[in-house]
Amino acid sequence: MMTTKTIAITAATGQFGTIALDLLVQRKANVIALVRSPEKISNAQARKFDYANIEGQVEALNGVDTLILVSGNEIGQRFPQHNNVIQSAKKAGVKHIIYTSLLGASNENTVKSLAGEHVATEQALKESGVPFTILRNTWYTENYTGSIGAALANNAFYGSAKDGKIASATRADLAEAAVNVALSEGHEGKTYELAGSTSWTLADLAAEISKQTGKQIPYIDIPAQDYAAALVKAGLPEGFAGLIAEWDVDVSKGALYSEDKTLEQILGRPTTSLADAVKAAL
Template identity: 55%
Template sequence: MTIAVTGATGQLGRLVIEGLKEKGAEAVALVRDPAKADGMGVPARKADYDQPDTLEPALEGVDTLLLISGSEIGQRARQHKAVIDAAKTAGVKRIVYTSLLNAPTSTLSLADEHRATEAMLADSGLSVTLLRNGWYTENYTGSVPPAVANGAFVGSAGDGRISSATREDFAAAAVEALTGTGHEGQTYELAGDESYTLSELAAEISAQTGKDIPYADMPPAEYAKILESIGLPAGLAAALASFDAEAAKGVLYSEDKTLSKLIGRPTTPLSKSVAAALA
């Protein structure tokens, strides 16, 4: 069985490819630039969401496709449709899609494109597995070094609890869904075993560094301005601040333990992720 992975040179895609190799699966990397897949140890095929004519040839002979949601917010529904259409034409039998935690009801601005993609998959006639991924821990731990440098962890999530997991955790779930049995037609809500507030994250950073790193909560508009000041585009800064504002309402929290059951181990503790970020 040939398994193809879109966005295979991305942070999640690379981990999935490594996991598939460890399982001995026949994996194919679908990438915009095959040269960037050098050294991955699997065949690479050019597959550009914005060049639909590249998609069907890239999917030739593929049995199962992991469609990792695209990174271009606002373009993803169109891009995903091109992949789904090409998969149907190429004879792909099953698509595993990385969606969003509680996609049907989520108030995150990201959710609309995931809902649209899930609807397209439902109408495709293909076997589908939905991996509704929660928040990546790295979305927050990426800010650990600047927090230490500046003496505070800033955000707009208030006291909202966040049930995140690492990319490694979500990649392991994808590998199981792609290679294991009984996952066809399933929808999995995936979240970390533990939850935390950003104040608790700041306390963990403080404990590991021996420095006082408080959490500074601020209005989303103010937080967006700070993100802009460090070089983020205005649209992205506003989006990130809005995600925090929704997190304050509990949108990133879940008590579901499906992820750890699926991967056969506890999800990565926050303390370990903080240590990795500090290293």
């Protein structure tokens, strides 16, 4: 779809941002990559941009019509950083902000340790007066397929999610949805819950790994504190290991289960299947 508007994307060297930027370039969009290290961008115009440093943000956003604000990855610092960007975008005259939030962020049953900063950002967007679209992204399938190597080494997939269903989608699915929204009209003021077309459990994931590798990999559910301890033993920092285990507990309570088909509608196709995601990871 051709467009004359200028689209900027933050964190364009990150895993999500890289995919979205490539898609925008492929679709001949007038795109600007907003990054800490502009020299890392070779396929588009790049401007120096840092969530934490408000200095230079307004200048970097000058002439931008639509801003894809990819949520930051510093848990605990996200809201002040996002708010910096929102205020700078308002000053620069940005006409539309698309923000990547969290599935079910304002629900009672959500990924609790992450939801607060997303809800605060959504509120700041609404109060800014800048037209916005909120993309409440589900968990990346890669968050789980990234553990396949460990599962094969341990001859089991460990977790604490019980039989909680996960309506995940791949990074590529969610990045494409953000690009589709940026390149089309009529999304202002909307909040979209973006979930995968199908849901699966960690036992389903273990079964799929077994099927594709020919190796028997069972799913073994263990108490969250034991899972956190195992992650620390595997080399993860204690705080982060505790968070991962806590996220699994949220999953066991249905925090990542959704039957919403909005993502499928925005993509014009079903999301990537678990089997395809496992195949890609292997």
